[in-house]
Amino acid sequence: MLYVSRREHFNAAHKLYNPAWSPERNAEVFGPCANENWHGHNYEMIVTVKGQPDPDTGFVVDLKALSDLIRTHITDQVDHKNLNLDVPFLKGQLASTENLAVAFWQILTRELPAITPAQLHCIKIYETPRNAVEYFG
Numbered sequence: 001m002l003y004v005s006r007r008e009h010f011n012a013a014h015k016l017y018n019p020a021w022s023p024e025r026n027a028e029v030f031g032p033c034a035n036e037n038w039h040g041h042n043y044e045m046i047v048t049v050k051g052q053p054d055p056d057t058g059f060v061v062d063l064k065a066l067s068d069l070i071r072t073h074i075t076d077q078v079d080h081k082n083l084n085l086d087v088p089f090l091k092g093q094l095a096s097t098e099n100l101a102v103a104f105w106q107i108l109t110r111e112l113p114a115i116t117p118a119q120l121h122c123i124k125i126y127e128t129p130r131n132a133v134e135y136f137g
Helices: 023-034 063-078 097-114
Strands: 002-014 039-051 119-128 131-135
Touching: 002 063, 039 063, 039 097, 063 097, 097 119, 097 131
Parallel strands: none
Antiparallel strands: 002 039, 039 119, 119 131
8 A cells, every 4th residue: 555645735714712602711722712803824734645556657646636636625715714704614613623624534535536546544734833633534
């Protein structure tokens, strides 16, 4: 089994805030991430697929096609957007990096078969250089 990864980047704003809680409880749990005026991140995302190389190309996946797929179905939907307000696939959810990873997984598992027989293995999203979420489905 071979694992192939593609790194992508996007910028987005969000607020971690549970509307069922008081402002004090939100501040206690989420700290400055509950700021009523939002805050932003420079996200890095690594998408890893697994499979066997195609005998004709030697590729597990065409990385250009994977990049185009990620850009069309994910990056263009979230880059320079407010994750709480502007992203339909996050409506009704807290805009945490964990929920973002799950949503991205759902999108990619639906779209990936159009470009490769490889399987999605992992999505890793860095919210900051020190904080990351990995999701394996």
